[in-house]
Amino acid sequence: MSALLEVEALTRHFVIRRSPFGRPITTVKAVDGIDFSVQAGTTLALVGETGCGKSTVGRLILRLIEPMAGDIRFEGRRILEFNEKQLRAHRREAQIVFQDPYSSLNPRMTVEELIGEPLALHDIVPVYRRRDRVADLLNLVGLDVRHGQRYPHEFSGGQRQRIAIARALAVEPKLIVCDEPVSALDVSIRAQVLNLLAGLRKRLALTYIFISHDLSVIKHIADRVAVMYLGRIVETAPADELFANPRHPYTRALFSAIPVPQTHSRRQRQLLEGDVPSPISPPTGCHLHPRCTHAVERCRIERPALVSDQNGHSTACHRWGELPAMIGLAEQEPPAPRLERLMAKFTRKSDVRAANSADTL
Amino acid sequence: MTSLIEIQNLKVTFRGDRGRTTHAVETISFDLARGATLGLVGESGCGKSVTALAIMGLLPKWSADVSGHVGFEGKNLLDLTDAAMRDLRGDRVAMIFQEPMTSLNPAYTIGEQIIETLVRHRGLTRAQARSRAIELLRDVRIPSPEQRVDEYPHKLSGGMRQRAMVAIALACDPQLLIADEPTTALDVTIQAQVLDLMRSLKRKTNAAIVLISHDLGVIAEICDEVAVMYAGEIVEHAPVATLFKAPQHPYTIGLLASIPRLDRRVETLATIEGSLPDMSVIPQGCRFAPRCPFMSEVCVSRPPPVVDVGARHWSRCAKTPLEIQA
8 A cells, every 4th residue: 555645744834913024923833743644545534623723734735725844745746846737737636625515616606517617627528528527426426417507505515515525526536635524514414425425435446634523423434543733643543543542631532522422421531621722822842731631841841752653553742651541432332222223224225325326327 | 390491382483585484393392390401402404493592582573473382480481571571581591502702792891791681680789790790700610700701702712702601691590591502613622611511500500401402412411301303393302311222213213323433333324315394384294204214104194193102201203112123
């Protein structure tokens, strides 16, 4: 397996206030030197709370925002050295789906125009075949061909997100950055879109960078997870390993804060004190130290490095080796047999549909 | 158990343009005892917020027809005059809204907004009200409340603003507190803090709470009973443990099935196919029938019966008790 995307020491600060002479006075360190790589055909999830920089990372990878330092290699090519023409070609290989399908689709274009636009821009399909291609794409995301003549406002949130996905798929990309693609959707619709994304990944051999704050969604879709806090990755590991054995105090707090739909949960709680500090003047040393119960003097002074073990589980914490293991933070009781049988009724129906739509490809 | 609030057959219809009517909620009935917490759960458009606003008397009179019975302290709140309702709101009945940034007044300090309530309802002097406001901010665990009391909402973080909202709602020790998605706008670690706070306040104040949420996880954390709403109706009502262990209504089961689980990974998530029915025409049969995998002839021909399954547990489904053989 080869890395499709490698990111090294990626950094982006935003200047939010300048002196009259244009010298920066206040800067936000949105992304503060992060490294990761994504294997082709897998899903890397970036998880964290508001303001941790996860969306900025997504935009940096696509060069929608320019990084200040660091290196991004896509299939071994340094995309930061691309000129305009090369960058345009790169856009065919990496696409993005945004969170809010209400503001990411132009309300004055029909669905057919919306999906046809990338085809025209990249001159992928000859004009006379464009309509067929749009129809194929609509089918692919589970929409009807007749929907092509309608406008975005005629669709529900879930359907709009399908349109946004079809638009991203139009250029046959290798990588899709999904920036909170299901956060604005209701539970039952969320499941439909997640199934669609998972199905497409399998059929089209896609690679995803999946940005989300919802850990149960991440557990479902990710192969590997990177937890971010204030512009840095604090822990990264294969998804199952991370959920079974979280090491970083922040990851643990995040896991124990997930509300699980069951009562009398026996989970251990580890609440963090206080709010997330402002990224304008983040704490020194380890960013978490003012909220961390395990913090010692060293945490206040020295930034912990992201150190990997032989299983690819990396943790940026000076003290993780000394902390007691916490298991079962993300534990959930299995449903009773009766409930399991009844719930299965909802799965089978959609399985059948998914199989059917694969035939129409 | 004597109930503090008793709602019977609450119905809200909106009059729209060109004679269009929307049947937002219908046949809503529940009762709630002092100190108990009821969760109202459902997806967008199911009518949970409309139910809350109807109880609070906050729906616009010119477009909403509200009927039924909202019994509170021996009175029907729907019969009260606007003036009487204003005396009640913020005093014995209070509400917490979802978005603290839009529901707090940006032009007044946090303290001012708490003082306003105390002066209006309790007749305190401004000085008394101010020291009470500081106490309240301390109760909701806002650090250095003596300084925060003079700050404007924009200076506070999202979590702090929501705490300030809670402080305003609790200012007059309400007997009934309606919280409409109180943690939805918050990050998960901050949500955990606010839920923790609500749990401790619940013990301390003995108020009855109606918690509205789309998140079954949040409901499981703090509610005693749950009412699941679908297309303007309560489809299942149960004690919280029963709802998660042995739900009866197909919609509840579908909701539970479509949440990704933390304990295992499945190839395909369960989904509820289809979409919400058009609320301008009342369907003849069960509103969930078109999306229901258990649907049969009887479901579409007449409205589903309300069937009791156990203590304070009922389901609005003709197939109750729902069971399939292994």
